[in-house]
Amino acid sequence: xxxxxxxxxxxxxxxxxxxxxxxxxxxxxxxxxxxxxxxxxxxxxxxxxxxxxxxxxxxxxxxxxxxxxxxxxxxxxxxxxxxxxxxxxxxxxxxxxxxxxxxxxxxxxxxxxxxxxxxxxxxxxxxxxxxxxxxxxxxxxxxxxxxxxxxxxxxxxxxxxxxxxxxxxxxxxxxxxxxxxxxxxxxxxxxxxxxxxxxxxxxxxxxxxxxxxxxxxxxxxxxxxxxxxxxxxxxxxxxxxxxxxxxxxxxxxxxxxxxxxxxxxxxxxxxxxxxxxxxxxxxxxxxxxxxxxxxxxxxxxxxxxxxxxxxx
Numbered sequence: 001x002x003x004x005x006x007x008x009x010x011x012x013x014x015x016x017x018x019x020x021x022x023x024x025x026x027x028x029x030x031x032x033x034x035x036x037x038x039x040x041x042x043x044x045x046x047x048x049x050x051x052x053x054x055x056x057x058x059x060x061x062x063x064x065x066x067x068x069x070x071x072x073x074x075x076x077x078x079x080x081x082x083x084x085x086x087x088x089x090x091x092x093x094x095x096x097x098x099x100x101x102x103x104x105x106x107x108x109x110x111x112x113x114x115x116x117x118x119x120x121x122x123x124x125x126x127x128x129x130x131x132x133x134x135x136x137x138x139x140x141x142x143x144x145x146x147x148x149x150x151x152x153x154x155x156x157x158x159x160x161x162x163x164x165x166x167x168x169x170x171x172x173x174x175x176x177x178x179x180x181x182x183x184x185x186x187x188x189x190x191x192x193x194x195x196x197x198x199x200x201x202x203x204x205x206x207x208x209x210x211x212x213x214x215x216x217x218x219x220x221x222x223x224x225x226x227x228x229x230x231x232x233x234x235x236x237x238x239x240x241x242x243x244x245x246x247x248x249x250x251x252x253x254x255x256x257x258x259x260x261x262x263x264x265x266x267x268x269x270x271x272x273x274x275x276x277x278x279x280x281x282x283x284x285x286x287x288x289x290x291x292x293x294x295x296x297x298x299x300x301x302x303x304x305x306x307x308x309x310x311x312x
Contacts, residue, residue: 004192004196004199012199015192017037017042018185026039027180062185062188063184066181066182068182070177071177074165074175076166087159088158090147095147096157097148099144099145103138104138106127195244202230205301205304206304209305211238216228217229223262228259230244238267244271253280257283273294
């Protein structure tokens, strides 16, 4: 049994896409979409729907999230298209000049890079020696700013932002400063995603052979009880119930056998992932069910396709 109850089709699709690559380096950025996972862009889902789905998967314990960096957004329109400016803390002019502070090891001179420049070289204004190698002759001790409007100098400028999208001016006090999160699939999520990939394999085989597929469908048994199967495949008068069993099937075998017995009027395919225990095989064979073994979704799709192709 797939045991995917309570998960929407969108949640299953997003979870499967995340298994392609969930490492933090898989995050990409664009000014239009912000931070995103490339595999999710192929799903034709809006940003809000993706975020809602990710939150739901987190609540269900299928993925975990943790912040990896931060982003600045416009507080007016939430755009990522934000410019950053250095301004004079005295007159607020953006016409400021930035320069490095160099320290000459030999004589201890500390001054702005501009005072060391001479004919394309760095020459100490005090001892007249050439500064050839960073870390050997000199170090960068810091930075220095000068306002070209009021001529004042300062160590740290005021920082402001302007939104390119709407033109709104703002600073750190009213900016939106959001977490950029990476999402990692949990062990539970990996198992669910694995089962989803096998479910898609059944749908693929049905589509290729002209069958319709109903996920998590029901068939009324001779007793009047509704029995639920992972898939109900239909083509004309043919009705085929497909059940997928993973790993240790013992806890589920009794209910599966009861369903086979009560719905003997339809064909049953029991797919055992990856293989069928001998005891289970003997018990299932009593009900004339078709047993399929598969280690991969492709193997399952091909095996079921071969079975379905016999029904015209």
